[in-house]
Amino acid sequence: MATDTTDTTTKTADGLMPVADNDAAWKARLSPEQYKVLRRAGTEPPFSGEYVDTDEAGLYRCAACGNPLFDSGTKFHSGSGWPSFTSAIASDAVELIEDRSHGMTRTEVQCARCHSHLGHVFDDGPRDQGGQRFCMNSLSLDLNKT
Ligand SMILES: [Zn+2]
Numbered sequence: 001m002a003t004d005t006t007d008t009t010t011k012t013a014d015g016l017m018p019v020a021d022n023d024a025a026w027k028a029r030l031s032p033e034q035y036k037v038l039r040r041a042g043t044e045p046p047f048s049g050e051y052v053d054t055d056e057a058g059l060y061r062c063a064a065c066g067n068p069l070f071d072s073g074t075k076f077h078s079g080s081g082w083p084s085f086t087s088a089i090a091s092d093a094v095e096l097i098e099d100r101s102h103g104m105t106r107t108e109v110q111c112a113r114c115h116s117h118l119g120h121v122f123d124d125g126p127r128d129q130g131g132q133r134f135c136m137n138s139l140s141l142d143l144n145k146t
């Protein structure tokens with residue numbers, strides 16, 4: 001193999017990016033802030049993210065790999081300081097994992113395609129819409145406006 005011409009950051013027609021297979025590749029693709037949240041399960045400061053208050057219609061994709069995650073129709077204003085959704089776009093779009101860090105038991109939400117950290121899900125969402133609150137980091141999301 002003479003030259004590696006693989007561009008790991010170019011989206012294909014369906015909006016997906018290849019899933020990086022090593023940490024250095026993720027670091028090269030993501031901003032330092034995104035890397036910290038997506039690959040190190042960090043949390044952006046509340047009210048800091050670009051999608052906290054947006055009502056624009058579109059598809060929220062994983063900022064790391066382009067996997068479709070949330071429809072803007074399920075977004076609601078939770079007052080938490082993070083973009084919040086009542087449900088994922090498909091049950092297999094995300095993976096839910098028990099998280100016992102920081103002395104709490106929470107449910108972590110990961111992208112099912114690339115296993116990047118997205119945020120947590122809580123059961124204090126709007127009751128008439130299922131009662132769930134997917135509390136996401138804006139840094140983990142990429143809104144494709146429609
Ligand atoms: Zn992903």
